[in-house]
Amino acid sequence: MDTYNLDDLDNKLSTIFPGRIVKKDLVRQMKSGINVPVYVLEYLLGKYCASTDKKIVEEGLEYVKDTLSKHYCRPDESEKIKSYIKEKNGYRVIDKIKVRLIETENQYWASLTNLGIDFVNIPEDYITKYEKLLEGGIWALIDVGYDEEVFHKGKNRPFLIRNLKPIQSATINLDDIRDKRANFSRDEWLDLILRSIGMEPSHEDMTQRQKLLLLTRLIPLVENNYNLIELGPRGTGKSFVFREVTPFSILLSGGRTTVSNLFMHMGTGRVGLVGFWDVIAFDEVAGIKFADSETVQILRDYMELGSFSRGKEEVSATASMVFNGNIDDIETALESGHLFAPLPVEMQTPAFIERLHCYIPGWELNKLQTDSFTTHYGFIVDYLSEIFREMKKYNYINVIDNYFSLGNKMSTRDSRAINKTVSGLVKILHPDGNFTKDELREYLIFAIEMKYRIIEQLKKIGGAEYWKYHHSYIDNETGIEEFVEVPEIVKYRSRKIELGKPKVGRIYGLAATGFGGSLIILEVESMPGRGHLKMTGGLQKTIKESISTAYDYLRANYEKYDIEKNYFYSHDIHFQAVEIAIPKEGPSAGITIATVLLSAATSRKIKSNMAMTGELTIHGEVLPVGGISEKATAAYENGIEIIIVPKRNEKDVENLSEEIKKKINFIFVEHIDQVINEAFVEGPIFSGEKIEYESPQLPAKSEVSEEIEEHKMLCPDHGNVSLGYLQIEYSRPILICGDCEKTLILNCNKFVLDTNILVTRLFSNLLETDFFDGKTILIPETVVDEINNWKNHDDKWDLYKIAIGEIKKIRSAHDQGKLKYQVIGKEALYSELIEKGRPDKIIAKDAEKEDAIVITGDKDFFSINPDISVITYRYYPPKEDEIIEIRIVGESDGDGVGYYKNYTIFVHNIGNRRGEKVTAKIIDVFFNKRIATAYIIE
Numbered sequence: 001m002d003t004y005n006l007d008d009l010d011n012k013l014s015t016i017f018p019g020r021i022v023k024k025d026l027v028r029q030m031k032s033g034i035n036v037p038v039y040v041l042e043y044l045l046g047k048y049c050a051s052t053d054k055k056i057v058e059e060g061l062e063y064v065k066d067t068l069s070k071h072y073c074r075p076d077e078s079e080k081i082k083s084y085i086k087e088k089n090g091y092r093v094i095d096k097i098k099v100r101l102i103e104t105e106n107q108y109w110a111s112l113t114n115l116g117i118d119f120v121n122i123p124e125d126y127i128t129k130y131e132k133l134l135e136g137g138i139w140a141l142i143d144v145g146y147d148e149e150v151f152h153k154g155k156n157r158p159f160l161i162r163n164l165k166p167i168q169s170a171t172i173n174l175d176d177i178r179d180k181r182a183n184f185s186r187d188e189w190l191d192l193i194l195r196s197i198g199m200e201p202s203h204e205d206m207t208q209r210q211k212l213l214l215l216t217r218l219i220p221l222v223e224n225n226y227n228l229i230e231l232g233p234r235g236t237g238k239s240f241v242f243r244e245v246t247p248f249s250i251l252l253s254g255g256r257t258t259v260s261n262l263f264m265h266m267g268t269g270r271v272g273l274v275g276f277w278d279v280i281a282f283d284e285v286a287g288i289k290f291a292d293s294e295t296v297q298i299l300r301d302y303m304e305l306g307s308f309s310r311g312k313e314e315v316s317a318t319a320s321m322v323f324n325g326n327i328d329d330i331e332t333a334l335e336s337g338h339l340f341a342p343l344p345v346e347m348q349t350p351a352f353i354e355r356l357h358c359y360i361p362g363w364e365l366n367k368l369q370t371d372s373f374t375t376h377y378g379f380i381v382d383y384l385s386e387i388f389r390e391m392k393k394y395n396y397i398n399v400i401d402n403y404f405s406l407g408n409k410m411s412t413r414d415s416r417a418i419n420k421t422v423s424g425l426v427k428i429l430h431p432d433g434n435f436t437k438d439e440l441r442e443y444l445i446f447a448i449e450m451k452y453r454i455i456e457q458l459k460k461i462g463g464a465e466y467w468k469y470h471h472s473y474i475d476n477e478t479g480i481e482e483f484v485e486v487p488e489i490v491k492y493r494s495r496k497i498e499l500g501k502p503k504v505g506r507i508y509g510l511a512a513t514g515f516g517g518s519l520i521i522l523e524v525e526s527m528p529g530r531g532h533l534k535m536t537g538g539l540q541k542t543i544k545e546s547i548s549t550a551y552d553y554l555r556a557n558y559e560k561y562d563i564e565k566n567y568f569y570s571h572d573i574h575f576q577a578v579e580i581a582i583p584k585e586g587p588s589a590g591i592t593i594a595t596v597l598l599s600a601a602t603s604r605k606i607k608s609n610m611a612m613t614g615e616l617t618i619h620g621e622v623l624p625v626g627g628i629s630e631k632a633t634a635a636y637e638n639g640i641e642i643i644i645v646p647k648r649n650e651k652d653v654e655n656l657s658e659e660i661k662k663k664i665n666f667i668f669v670e671h672i673d674q675v676i677n678e679a680f681v682e683g684p685i686f687s688g689e690k691i692e693y694e695s696p697q698l699p700a701k702s703e704v705s706e707e708i709e710e711h712k713m714l715c716p717d718h719g720n721v722s723l724g725y726l727q728i729e730y731s732r733p734i735l736i737c738g739d740c741e742k743t744l745i746l747n748c749n750k751f752v753l754d755t756n757i758l759v760t761r762l763f764s765n766l767l768e769t770d771f772f773d774g775k776t777i778l779i780p781e782t783v784v785d786e787i788n789n790w791k792n793h794d795d796k797w798d799l800y801k802i803a804i805g806e807i808k809k810i811r812s813a814h815d816q817g818k819l820k821y822q823v824i825g826k827e828a829l830y831s832e833l834i835e836k837g838r839p840d841k842i843i844a845k846d847a848e849k850e851d852a853i854v855i856t857g858d859k860d861f862f863s864i865n866p867d868i869s870v871i872t873y874r875y876y877p878p879k880e881d882e883i884i885e886i887r888i889v890g891e892s893d894g895d896g897v898g899y900y901k902n903y904t905i906f907v908h909n910i911g912n913r914r915g916e917k918v919t920a921k922i923i924d925v926f927f928n929k930r931i932a933t934a935y936i937i938e
Contacts, residue, residue, distance in 0.1 A: 025375040038244040043167045046380035073114040090145045098137030121160035135276040141165045174390040178432040196378035219424030220320035221388040225306040231327040232362015238324040242281035246385040249279035258291040264310040274317040281322040296346045303355040357417035358450040396423040407472030421447035448484040505600040508611040509592035512627025517634030524600040529572030550594035588625035590616030605681040612644035620672040628652035750852035758803040776820040780846045882922045
């Protein structure tokens, strides 16, 4: 017998799996000029060429070529084949067939893609048997008939389906496969799987890591409800598996995506793509357009729960989600953006991103060349797809528990993602369930990295809440905890800066970014001018606000710091960030900015071995910041010897490594005066080496009697007469004093609502109460201008809709006579308000003129505007798994509705229990929508 040149793996495969293999380069020979998926070609090759005997293969190949030449319908030959069908009264074709229901005609019609004919009659038995005909279609061997006497609605519809056979392998015996797996080593089986999908694992550029990355693309085929993203350069084969290798996935390339298409059509009640496909892959994800925000919300819910609700029905499905896209310059993405930038804006939210289980770094994979593809044998891909589909039935989700535990600084969601990735790798590489501890360790480290990549970007996108997560695992036998790093983040972390000599107007700050910590250089130049403040260096809005705060503070306290009286009016100040990596989550450069501005104004040199971080208020107080660990690490790596940090971050410093605490002197501060006394080479500018800042003391009651008389709106039992807190408990408003915590009774009938109070839905939450009855609600033009400005920003669109909805409800209550409503103040462009100063100040002036109380969600509003009465709406978002008590005030689609903190809570499936107080457990929190779901605990 004349055979091909076979290697050891080919020989073993042909012996153990006869009839289930195919020579992979035959597919490429056949593929030229034939636009069909690989699994269609391999179906035919597997029937006639599943041998290592050259003669059998060559004869089978000729038969396959003949079959394709006769029956595969090329689009440019469609008219000729239609003629065959008519003249011969029937003809067999290989084509993709789809079916749609025309409800106005009460008729199903089939379409043959390459043949180019619609309105093909098809027996409904096929539609019942093969439901995927209605959801994207299938490739099949189709006997197409012709009957010129068939009419429908007066139109001749002569084409009809006489027989239809989907192209797919016979049912497999998974027990047989699991037994035969024992004949292969782990690495042999890994190479076999890669060859089966067309790749050559022995290529000189193929590393073990790249093999695992390629294999990870297959996890959605074996793991239910697995959410995978791969971003990387073009030409690496990201979508190949989902387009060519399996009949159980559908690839969506760009375009408009709707709820009806993905999930359920409300009119027909028919489940969408998630009900018919094992995998839904989005190709070129940047080009996908969502019809409305509801689509993204339902997609997000589905990715978390594996189910979705449409109307009163909750539908479960197992389809995995894959998102593929292009990202070319990884270094730029890490330094100036984040690794999710190619996604549509609607998907660049923490709520969506944190539901992803795995991020494949596509930039680590080689672009495909001719020699990237194998010439050896592998499983027929349709046979492989059936193996994978059967493996979905098995559960390896807790497979690591016998050997390893996950670190305790990992969220439940992260743990689930890591376990699912390990489970998927085990299913693919060890279908028999036999593996070693070291192999499992390799998969675990890999899975942690794939999830950690996502969390590192969430630190940049989503804020401080993600800084608390660290990814590690513990060996149960030794008790040793190992931390896992992400390669590209290690590579691009904290570029070292040469520390220069002390200079005027030059300072080192610290920032926490998506790839760790970073040392930044801030420089200020001052020159004679007209009081202009210029900012350069690609600054974000947050740091611009910090610059304005520091500038205003120093201008108001110029005498205290020995600044020339007219300095800020007679000098132009140029502020520049040289090595900038300011995070979006907070103005942590506040004290750094104030110090460098003061240096430029007084010609004092700043110590060059010092860096600092801390938020600054308009009163000079220093507030805590996030990312202390990352910032301290960056300072340590760059040779910084002194770090000034907020006093309230002292515990964060205590948790740093002993090495960092040994090398760096941490100075804790509560006020900018303490910062300034430590920062300059010339020494303290106040008397003594150090000063202790004390919080302002409340005046005695005797000192505020007149003020109490003037401001009777809030608590008269203490000095701070102008501050109160509002919170909602059991759907009722509770108003308490800002100082003594006593319950307050309001004597004021006018309220000014701040912008942020509208988006908390406070008014909606209090509709069931008499809190606003008979009162006057005032909305400043400043607030209206800010809300209108949100229309122009995609990331604020949801907030815009919430705020407008609140104003409509207020107007409606006004029309019903429950309250009075009025817009006050002067009209202005919001952009102009930002340039001139904080809109809060304008809102405060409007409230002062009306002798009204401001209701706000901004905890700093009163400290910035202490001359007016302020009620701060005190709310904290509910947390997942939090146990709450809630009073049911309404019903929606079988769910009970109540309010907790400032969130609308939907308690699943409890019906109408209005007025009852129930105990419930939070399932999921949707921060942008201010809603949460829960289930009742009886």
